[in-house]
Amino acid sequence: MIRGKEQQPFRNSEGGEIERTRPLSFSFDGKTYTGYEGDTLASALLANGVNLVGRSFKYHRPRGIYSAGPEEPNALVNLRSGGRQEPNTRATQIELFAGLEAKSQNRWPSLALDVMGVNDLAARFLVAGFYYKTFMGLPGWHFYEHFIRKAAGMGEAKHVSDPDIYDKMHGHADIVVVGAGPAGLAAALTAGQSGARVFLIDENDKPGGRLRSERETIDGKPAMDWAAQTLAELEEMENVTLLRRATAFGYYDGDTIAALERISDHLPVPAPFQVRQRRWLIHARKVLLATGSTERPLVFDGNDRPGVMLAGAARTYANRFAVRPGKHAVVFANNDDGYRTALDLAEAGIEVRGVIDPRTGGQGPLKEDVIAQGIDVVSGAVVVRTHGYLGLAGVDIADLGTLQSGTTPETRYIPCDLLATGGGWSPNVHLYSHQSGKPVYDPAIAAFVPGTSRMNDHSIGAARGRFSLGDCLADGYAAGQETAEALGFTTGAVADIPSTDEPATGPLKILWQVPALPGRKGRRFVDLQDDVTADDVKLAQSEGYVSVEHLKRYTTLGMGTDQGKTSNINGHGVLAEARGLDVSEVGTTTFRPPYTPVAIGAFAGREIGRHQNPVRRTPMHDWHLAHGAQMVEAGLWMRPQYYLGKEEPKSREAMFKAIELETLAVRNAAGISDVSTLGKIDIQGPDAAELLNRVYINGWKTLAVGKARYGVMLREDGVALDDGTTSRIGENHYYMTTTTAEAGPVMEHLELHLQVHWPDLDVKVASVSDEWAAMAIAGPNSRAILQDLFPQLDLSNDGFPFMGVRESKLGAMPARIFRISFSGELAYEIAVPAGYGEAAWERCLAVGESHGLVPYGLEALNILRIEKGHVTVAEIDGRVSAADLGFGQMMSSKKRFIGDALATRECMNDPGRPTLVGLTPVDGKTRIRAGSILVEDPKTPPPVPKLGHVSSTAPISPNVGHPISLGLLKDGPNRIGDTVWAVFPLKGEAVQVKVTRPNVYDVEGARLHG
Incomplete structure (x- = not known):
């Protein structure tokens, strides 16, 4: 047996958080590898020497693992197979599990040899906006569209049902803390100790945030010891809820945080009846955003090659996963974080061949530590070019001052297979921005930080630009205490802030892009996923796209699955330089939910299939089936489409013959139709007539008891909502019917206005659609049939006129009879309590047999109503006005009703x-x-x-x-x-x-x- 460590040539034998006693086998592009519990797919691939993981969107350039978190633009894979296949999954956030299957995407026939890589050779023709200019001429967009759509996209979704279960949950908290790094842990601990209800949300499997990736100490001990102790205290508090593997992806009105909890994503297959993911809506009184920050890359020629990685990510792989992401490294950074990276990589056994620092002074003591280890430090220099194709072979460096003067500098080549780059850190202001917060630019960190908040939130720690560990801890403890006290909780004495041994750091140098070498047409990528270069940004500016929002859409900057987490600020910096402005004047694009992609299943939860659209059956359903009804789903109900005799074949000819016979029977004798599916709403109270007067376009206060009236409702925008009849059963008692499809929306419409707009009206409404079975008897013989059914009633035109309503008995069954017609024939509708439905139906057929009564289905009903020009939801489709349907004369000019003002607009009466x-x-x-x-x-x-x-x-x-x-x-x-x-x-x-x-x-x- 081959031991796991021998299969992982870039894994150190000690260190990291991985569990070496639990090796895990996984596959990537069909080849089997070994990792450990605690790995991500990205760390396991790097441990096995795999860095080439994907191809870019447009040019299909080789791409490697670039980061270690949700900002990853390159390492997007197809995970799992069959119904569980998930495209565009970030390898940096996939927890390794036994049997994991992953495949690279956006390539053919293989990752190493991608035919579409020919696009890279034509790159000078495929600049930003090329297809807007190229594909609008002859032979036209419709010719090109097929080919463009085949080439577009990254991963491919399967048309297979997802077998997993998703759930939804609501939570209520005094304080929600988003992020379990040092600031979030400190805030949650202090707030929890006050007795406040606290939710702590973190997207990782363990709390700690950046502490897991650094060699920091707190009170002289490893920082993760403090994190573990704090976590243990939080777990003992009944008032604190910890959500691990949960990403807060949206911040909505009412201080509502939406979070996705990944319950089983780290398992091969969820256990039986176990959900895969749960979507939370957490309603908070206060929100503390400890969302951390994201490292910015540097923009230079060839900065996209596999082997180029963010400096913070390189430290993460070395410290957290005990992985060497390369053998020979160069560090290129505009801030002191580059020296920290060099020290950590050297500690991990990687040969660091140089630290390239564009600054010429002001660095902190970390630089001296690097020099003391014999690592070459080149100040005032930049990387101007990389070498290699499927992997990094080396870099060229040159003097920045000479380059900026326009003079061709001398270059120096350094062979390496890892280039760790860092352009500073940007606070993660996404959630803050979701509630319309406007970030403001802080030149000290060359990043945007939260400004004034519109809701009850406060950003803390790195999320507001306080990057040192000591500042994060102080910010967290203070925020937890102040927020709890503001809500009325007692926190007691302020705890002593733990001490750290962080060295002082110097200021960073703002460097949005490294100038191109004179005479060289190399490409400097700003957005790695979408292949947007610095030249694309300048082209957009020269063509008039000077707004950052226009820049985004013209170049696709930040429009990939990473949503510009590593590219936006650099792109805006390049635009600012092209316009001769400060970045603060250019601003940022609008951050919108979700922060990271969310599976559609998590939004649907368990409300799928028949849980979303339950099968609804009328009380006469079994009778219909027993008598040859061919059923069809209509408005969520199963309804007879037409009836076939027991011996008749189910053929197209038999269907048309049945429909014809049913239609003729209604016109020549009588037919009975199941109309139990109509919406039915019981309305009672002294103000019932006033309610009807306000929701219908016609008047209702003069309707007499025992009469029905046809009415049309409008939405607030003047568009027709529904039509139907309402009958007056008693002095303050009305019975409304709606179309089948609009039963729910009409009920919501009435409840909204009664509860929100007219709470002063003394009236109650209740849906009784399921409480009554209803049948319509129509045709010239219908009066004779009704007389036999209700001998006690006077059914003459004078005794029971059109639109009349009566209450009586059908045998021993209570019944309501309405002289209403949808077919244009003499017709009646009979409603009985649902439990009597089938008995009443059979009694009607038995009595009506001698009068030629036959059941008819939806197809015949449709023909009958079209013959009469009667409308249904097919016509009332959310776009038409009452006048469009011929009901303009019904609109009363003597009263106000919902939608009246907008219904009289010129455009609605054109x-x-x-x-x-x-x-x-x-x-x-x-x-x-x-x-x-x-x-x-x-x-x-x-x-x-x-x-x-x-x-x-x-x-x-x-x-x-x-x-x-x-x-x-x-x-x-x-x-x-x-x-x-x-x-x-x-x-x-x-x-x-x-x-x-x-x-x-x-x-x-x-x-x-x-």
Whole structure:
């Protein structure tokens, strides 16, 4: 057996946080390697000498591991396989587990030999904005689009169902502390000791933050000893909740922190019934942002080669993982952190061949320590070029002053396989910015720091530019105490701030980019993931894209999965130089949630599949199935589409025959339809009529008891929300029906206004959609059937007029009867308590059999209502006004109602707006597809002016003898009799249609009134 350490040639035998007694086997691009528990995928790859991990987005240049955290722009892999495959996963944050499968992406056929690398040879033609300029001419964008989309993107998602479970949780806290570095731990400890409810959120498997990557001491002991002791104290506090492996990805109104807890991502497969990830919404009184900082890179020729790494990341791999990310290193930094990196790399056994420092003075004592170890320090110099292709071979350095003067400097070549670069640290202001905070520029650290907060948050430690360990500890203890006391908790005496032995450091040198060598056309990358160079930034500026927001969109700077964590500030610095401004004048782009990518499953939680869209069945569902109903899901309900006899085959011909017979039965005798799915809302109270008057466009205060009225609701913006009927059952008792699809939205609409806008109204509403079963009996024989069912009622036109309502008994069953019609026929709706639904249905069919009563489904119902021009959600689609549907005259001018002000806008009453019309094929037989676009002439070259669209259609109406449709057509009432074309692009179909009135059957309504 080969021992783990022999398989890991770049792993030190001692040190780090890894558990050497627990080796783990994993694979990358099909090759098997070994790491240890405690590794990340990135550290394990580096330990095995693997640095080439990916290809860049545009040029497909070789890319190596660049960082050690969420800012990673290069090491994006496809993790796992099958339904659990996850593209664009940062190797720097993947905890190693046994059997881990990872693959590189954005390359073909292999990582080392990528055919698309030819783009790199054409780089001078593929500058920022090239496709805006190139692909708009002949032969046109639509020709190029297919090829561009195939080349675009990074990883590839699979069209396979995700087998894992996701969950959602709410939390409530007095204080939320985001980040468990030294500042966050200190703040959480002090706040927790006060008795306040505290949430401590950290994205890593263990607290400690940067302490895990450094050789710092606190009170003379390793800093992680203090972190472990603090953690132990926090775990003993019942009022403190620790969320490990949880990233706070958003800060929202009401001081709400959204966090993603990765519960099982470090396991090969979640245990049975165990969730993979949990999304938290934590509602806080105060928020302390201890989110730390991110190291900035330096911009120079060839700074993207595998082997170039952030200096802080190099220290992380050496100290935390006992990994040597190279054998021979050069450090290039504009601040004293470079000397700390050199010392730590040398301690890890790496030969440091030089520290390149562009400063000429002002460094702290760390420089002397480096010189004392015999490491060459070159002051006033910069790296001007790197060498190598799939890996770093060496660097050229030159004098910065000579380079800035425009003179060609002498260069010196240093062979190396690791270049650790550091351009200073930028506070992570993302969460602060999510709540509209505006960062301000601090020239002392050449970075943006939090400014005035809009909500109850306070940034502490490195998150506000206090980078020393001592400052972070002091900031944390003070913030925890002050915040707890501000909330009314008692903290007692301030604890002594632990001591640290940090050496003094000198100021950094602002260096947004290293000037290019005169005469050399090398590329200096600002955004490594999206291949944005310093020259791209300058090009954007020269072409007028001088706003940082325009720069971002023109060059794609910061638009990758890393969201510009390592590139933004340098890009803005280069833009500032090009414009001759200070960076503070250029500003920053807007940081938006999420801080790091969040799986869609975490937003959905368990509300997927039937947990999101549960199957709803009417009380008569079993009867429908037993009698040949072909069911269809409509508005979350299972409804009969049509009925087949037991012996009839399920064929297209049988379907059309059944639909035709059902439609004719309603017109010639009688039909019964299950309408239990309609929304039903019970409204009671002295102000019930006032409520209806405010939500409907027409008047309701004169509606008599025992009568129903048709009404239309608008949204606040004047757009139609729903139509339906409301019946007055008693003096202060009303019964509202809505369309099936809008039952929930209408109920929400009423509750919102009653609870928020009109709490003074004395009225209560309750959804009773599931409490009542309902059936509609329609057709010329319907009155005779109702008379047999309810012999005690006077069903004459005078005794039970149109839109009348009665309460009676169907045998022993309580029932409500409504003379309402959706089919245009003489019709009644019967509602009984849901438990009586099937019995009432069977009784109706038994009594109606001698009158020719047959059940009919949705298809027949659709044909009947299109014949009469009645609208459904197909027409009330969130874009139309009441006037568009022909209800303009219903809008009362004597009262106020929701949406009245905006419904009277000129644009909402423009006669040229698409309005409801009927449509029939000119040839009398061709089907008009729903969704077709209405145009004057389909042969008009693009762009073709759109006149409207087809909203609903009936392939054939046996009552009028040809296909019919409803649609919305510009200036519809004035185009009756005209012909237009209905074009269905997906099928390449074009049908010439005649414009008619919406109602094409029984226009006078004689049948409706019996």
